[in-house]
Amino acid sequence: MGRLKRETDLQILPSEAREHRLMLGEMTDSEVVQASLDGDARAFGELVRRYDKRLLNFVYRTIGDRDRGQDLVQETFVRVYRHLHRFDQTKKFSTWIYTIASNLAKNELRNRSRNPLVLFQTLKKNWDADNRPLEWEDTQYKPDDLFRKRHLRAKVEQAVKQLPEHHRVVFVLREMEGKTYEEIADITGCNLGTVKSRLNRARNKFAHIIAPMIE
Incomplete structure (x- = not known):
């Protein structure tokens, strides 16, 4: 659908612009x-077209608010435009644009944390030691697979929201955005050991x- 829309948009542009x-x-x-x-x-x-939806998905999954996420993505592009001349092209x-978006998302969460009305709710239910946790290597429970199942999408997003901020960021970058450990380290400013520890x-x-949500 996205490709079809892009091709349709191109068709209505003047020949030179197309x-x-x-x-x-x-x-x-x-x-x-x-x-x-x-x-x-x-x-x-062109940069906006390439990264707009990707950044919105990342920021939304990080802060849990799509409308606010759109604001932060717009601010990301404003900052990129203003500071593009400072970008190290090596x-x-x-990685650079995700770093900017990540910092804005983390600032948003910190601002929220000052107001108890918008704190994320933590689960009260104790984990039964006799129940095995989900096996992450089982593709049935990978976030990408869960997101393909519409009836589980909301539950996955709800679970991600309840992760602590520093865990949520690396989780979203790795499991939902497919970033490498090295890219996550660059984006978050953490060393590889910290990234792997937080991700685990x-x-x-x-x-x-x-x-408990999918039992």
Whole structure:
């Protein structure tokens, strides 16, 4: 559907603009960044098209509020536009833009934590030691698979919301965004050992939270 819409949008553009957008679409992120820095007015729009939905999914899953997530994604692009000239092009653009979005999301959660009315609710139910936690390697319970099942999507998102902030960020980046450990370390500013430790705890916590919801 997204591809069809993109092709339809291209069809109604003037020929020159359509060809230019197609050209931008074939460029790497680094090339598009350079084109924008060189004064190509349409190049930044290409970056927005590439990352808008991806960032919204990431921020929404981190803070649990889609409307506020859209605001933060917009702010992310504003900051990227203002500071694009400072971007180190020896690095991955995706890591840089995710870092900005991640920092905004974490700031949002910190601001919320000052107000008890918007604190995330923690589960009160004790985990029965006789019940085994979910096996993460079982594809039945991987977040990507759960999200494909509409009736479980809300439960997965609810469980993710209840992870502590520093666990939730690495969990979303790894299990939902597919980032490597190295990319997560760059985005969060943590070393690899900390990333792996937080991810392991996040997985265990997620398993404990989601289990009663899908019994």
